[in-house]
Amino acid sequence: MNRYRFAIIGCGRISYKHVEAIAANKNEGILVCVCDIVEERAVSKAKQYKEKCPPEQLPKVYTDYQEMIEKEQIDIITIATESGYHAEIAVYCMNKGINVICEKPMALSIEDADNMICIAKLNNVKLCICHQNRFNSSIQLLRKAVEKNRFGRLISGTARILWNRDMDYYTQAKWRGTWELDGGALMNQCIHDIDLLQWMLGGQIDTVYAQCDTFLRKIDAEDFGAIIIRFKNGAIGMVEGTTCIYPRNLKETLDIFGEKGTVSIGGIAVNKIDTWSFEDESQDNEFISKFSSKDPDTVYGFGHKFLFKDMINAIRENKTPYVDGEEGKKAMAIVLAAYKSRLTGKEVKFPLEWFSTLDMKGFTGKG
Template structure:
């Protein structure tokens, strides 16, 4: 088939994972444009992409650099736009890309308000375009193993699940980019750092019925929270616990997903949810150590993991074969809705019922 042509908007911290995914999907994808307000960042990313292709012995094509993303969208020969800008701009850029007849890959969180994500979903349907959100850890072999065990009913009755994110983001991290930690463009650590594990928790446990939360800003000089916790009640009756912190001393400690049922226990940890630490079921269908050898892999060099490559592969196939991507915009909305409900609970001091009618990070500015 013809290679899909990609334009990447946003050349910051996460962007190398996107060009890595494009290089790894070279037979089906071609990077043709990069855009950033800082053109030097785009130039450096272009060099990195060319290096990746050169290392693989692949042909290097022309990649055009843009400062204004609307100029990139005006190109008729771009099929897919990847949005890797700061969070507060995701919705606007994605909607404009869809209207420009592009399919869209958008970084997490999909948006910062219920209203915006609903408009993204509506626009994709109106223009008959595909959209996915980068919750790439869903593609991990460890996570896929857990998901299958749940679908096969091996846990029996699900009792509770826990998402622990105990990380460190110091003041220097927030000073690197003034949008970080702001209500207008980011939210706090739950929306930025913790949303991947929150997504996995809700994906495993099912729809949320209600939650109650506490969160605050303890150490970091930001508007949003640097630590928060929530107790969730899922529609299946199970209980969920979320603990997310950017204040762990002196560095990242762990990210762990745990699922507990009447006949099974699974815990996954590692740098990027890449190592099963406990795999125990009463059905005797498999051996714990064999499962670990099959599913676990060495820690990646960052918490971003390796999931962008299979996410891109899936999205390319979804576009070519006109099917829904593995992670739809509706799925991306779920984790964002949980974080917004946590913020609402923090603001009101009350439990929050689902679905959340309308709320955004901007509603926290009135606090």
């Protein structure tokens, strides 16, 4: 079986998880090159891969992704740059016929997200967005319960992301916390859990209302945000997210409440089932404990290797990736609506067609 040839663009904070994921799928994929405008970072990631897969050759190092694409044969590119560059780079790669795995958020505007989805279809390539927590064992079990209607009528859900990111985190990379390239706690830290919340409660949004502020960190965007999401099925979702928790990360939780069921998932990466209670729960007792797995080493969790494996299968079998562009767009749209609500002081009605040309550069104040 021929192995797919991977490349990584952007070798910063999250990129080591991409290296790990490619190495974990070494029977079906190989990292052939890495790219970063800071050469030392690219060299570091190439060495990390070589250490994990000692028989392999050292991946080639580039500082210009367009040059890399012209010179190398690449099947799948993973994009882990600053968020504000995701769309531009993804479109370039897909127009060259290359499949793309893109870190969250996929873009910083509805227009760019829609363009990415369109370009993938036009070029007959796969686009996958890195919402890796969907692959957590606990989350997969919860999703099956939702699909089997074990909750009965869905009533509400909460996502709480109570983390610490001090000013050193933001000063290490000047793009963090900016409207142009990042956004704040909701877009950067909370988007994974917003994705899980909307996925479980029905996906179809009616309205979004938000309150946000910048309390402690000297950044453009918010370091605290609260969102109320009303779904078209009547359920209500609530998000509380912050980077101001003292002195370190406190918790990351997802709770889903229904007519006939309650589930609470915690752990440092929504990986542990804390509460699992259903009207028909008798069949669950013998296997629930195995889904309360040990915590991963970081908040990035266990899911990247499974997401990369799914992308490989999607290409090989010509099927849609589990988290494609349409799915990746949903949480991003909720955050953009929350930012609009912050500015106007009003709830935002979906769909967001009228919102399509407004990008993050438009969010310059508190409203």
